[in-house]
Amino acid sequence: MSTEVDPRVYVLETREISKSFGAVKAIDQLTISILREWITCIVGPNGSGKSTLINLLSGLLPLDGGIVVVDNVGLRVVKAHDSPDHGITRTFQEVRLFDQISVWDNIMVVLTERRVFPALLERTKPNHKVEAERILKSVGMWEKRDAMAQDLSYGQRKLLEIGRAMAMDVQIYLFDEPFAGLFPRMLEQVKSILKEMREQKRSIVFVSHNMDIVRELSDHLFVLDSGALLAAGEVEEVLGRSAVIDAYLGN
Amino acid sequence: MSIATGAIRGVQEVARDPRSWWRRSKGNVELWANLIVLGWALVFMLWRGGGFAITVGSVFAIWAILAISLNLVVGYTGLLSVGHIGFFGIGAYAMAVLTSSASYEQLRTEAIPTFGWPFFAALPISVVLAGLVALVVGIAFNRFRDDIYVLVSFGFAVIAFTTFLSWRNLTRGAFGIHEVARPAIGPLVFEGELEFLALLLVFLGLVVLISWLIVTSSFGRVLTAIREDEEAIEVFGYRTTHYKLAIWVISAMMAGLAGALLASWSTFIDPNSFVLLESILLVSIIILGGLASIWGSLLGALAFVMLEEGMRFVPFLPSEFIGQIRQVILGILLVLLMLFRPQGLVGRFKL
Structure with a gap:
């Protein structure tokens, strides 16, 4: 085959x-x-x-x-x-978010620069913000963007994790x-x-x-x-x- | 700037309507922690006068640089290192060896090479040397995490201390190094304590600025993600080992800077300043102040220095116990904090 x-x-x-x-x-x-x-x-x-x-x-x-x-x-x-x-990107069977950072940062962190030195110099970019806002709105988490990921309900965490995967353009x-x-x-x-x-x-x-x-x-x-x-x-x-x-x- | 405007707005609010302010602020631990530590420091300095304030300010600046540098590693990246005092020591010894001009013929110990460099020539060497050692150590440490990380960093602290103590041809061992140079720019020599304090505060400001730029960059956000779940962030395309190594080296360079400043400030160093206990105290400071918070490290360092210097004036304490009682109090504070406020005074992250 x-x-x-x-x-x-x-x-x-x-x-x-x-x-x-x-x-x-x-x-x-x-x-x-x-x-x-x-x-x-x-x-x-x-x-x-x-x-x-x-x-x-x-x-x-x-x-x-x-x-x-x-x-x-x-x-x-x-x-x-x-x-x-x-x-390839993925979600986990047991939700694995970055618990003690905000919902917003949970999405932003997968959008930004990967290489170490450019990342050191990179400030928050407008196009990343637009993208993060789009993702958070599409999973219904925009109002919760300033909450810490650990304070979300189980269902919200699950959705945020799916949103984080969606943020990856793969x-x-x-x-x-x-x-x-x-x-x-x-x-x-x-x-x-x-x-x-x-x-x-x-x-x-x-x-x-x-x-x-x-x-x-x-x-x-x-x-x-x-x-x-x-x-x-x-x-x-x-x-x-x-x-x-x-x-x-x-x- | 936001702190200053916040403070002004706060004062205006209190003046306008003290009662409603009190009602809203009663439970705000963060506000009270700030007010108590800052107020305590201020009152003490006013009471003891200028000389005391300058000494406390200098010690504070050095510990604050050290605390911020460690917070980048422990608070932001989640690598619990108890070995940071080693980099502090490397910076201090590099500065001492390069700038000391003591003539040891008059002392009955072995002579060590003296170079008599100026402060500002030795400073970059001290910083870079701490960074290079950190690079080598960091590559070895990168495979470890969590409790094992504590152990290996503990090992590093012990090795560093033993090296300072035993490499007598370079460090004079327990005798220490005298006559470390004070900084000089052309004819302007930072002999006076006040001038030196100004210089220390400039360096502290630089470290705060650089750290702030780091933690608010994309790089800084990745560090917090590594702290939360290293495996998960790796799946999103980050080589976490590179990130950990980078922040480790940057942090060690800041610690080396603090060490170099200490050596020059006190003009004499010996291995006793770099024992493991100091490293543990340092970890306590950043937990006390608050992990993953630059302001927390400043506050923690200030509280610690006030505790250290302030205890000296408690009238009913026999002077020979002061050192130990200080540690007891710090220990009790830490236990209370972990019980009731695990994120520290103004922290953002619970260990």
Whole structure:
């Protein structure tokens, strides 16, 4: 399968990547291809390696083996600080904001200069301000901009984290359980954000346990089990397979 | 400037309607901390007179530079270093060795090389030397964080102190170095204490300005993000090791500057000024004043110096206990602070 890749279709691929924690194989020889400008969903039971996969793709964990292919370049090592260069950004399963700084700075910090010495000389730029304002308004956090991130509610934190990812102008967005623990109104908000991003030709990968949302949003589905690929394909078709039902959905 | 305008507006408000001001300000710990420390310093200086004020001002300026430099690392970047006194010492010894003109033939100790440089020639060397050592140490430290960082920086402080004490050919060990030069610009020599205080305040102003520019830049914002979650900010494309190294070196250079100023101000240094305890006191000062706040470091340094110099005049204390009691009081203050106000007097960040 991986030999017939069309680079216009696949934005991110893994080829036989592995990751073990001690004796536990979290990801075992996993090969997947993620479609460009589509919403891809990853489902699987707890401990099936979904978060580990996202951590590997964003460079938070080192690969034990295999390669990650981005922009037709195969990488044996993915460094976290290079992930935006590879066109990747992400959110975390447990919200990881910069707690003791303001909501405003949480967004600003991902917009500004990366190199050390230019950053030392850079004052707040008008175009960064405009961008931060746009992001904060689109996630409904503009009124809260002066609050410290740690003083927000769980749902607001979740939204702010998604906003922080949106502030990155990249191709691939990895959302680790963006819908977990949200009440219905915010759920709708996140859904519409994801749909809007698809409209804007971004590629989205998200992890979720909510089958209704998976059915509604995703174009493509991967089912992981024990770090290996159980099934892949179009949503309804995959969810109808008996192996998937047995492993994950029960009855 | 905002502090000055704020103070003026505050005074106007009090004059207009004292009662409503009192109602609103009763619970404002930050305001009271400011008023108490500044008022205490002012009253004490007026009471003890000019000479005392000049001494306190000079000690304050040196500690304030040191406190601000450490706050950049601890408060803004979240690297709890207890080794900063080492850079302070490197700056001080560089200044002392380069400018001392003492003739040691008359003393019964080994002679050390004397260079007799002028102050302003030795100052940049002291600063750069502290920065270079910090660069090497920082590259080694970059892999550590949190509690391990405390331990390795502790190790650095011990190594630095031992070096000052044992490298007798250069530092004269426990005998210390005499006759460190006072600064001179052409015919103008900063012999008098008042002139020296003015010079110290100029340097303090520079350090405050540079630090303010750093923490309000994009770079400064990244530092706070590193403090909050280093892994997370790395995912957004920042090489955090470079950032940590940069602020570490800048901070060490400021500490080196403070050390060089101390050596010249007191004209004599020995290793006792650079023991680990001083480093712990320094960390206490910035926690007391407030982490991630430049004003907090100024306030903390002032409170500490007032405690140190002021205790001397408490009438019922036997003079031999003053040093220890000072530390006891500082310790009690810290415990109370951590219990009731973990962000320090005017801080923005809880450890």
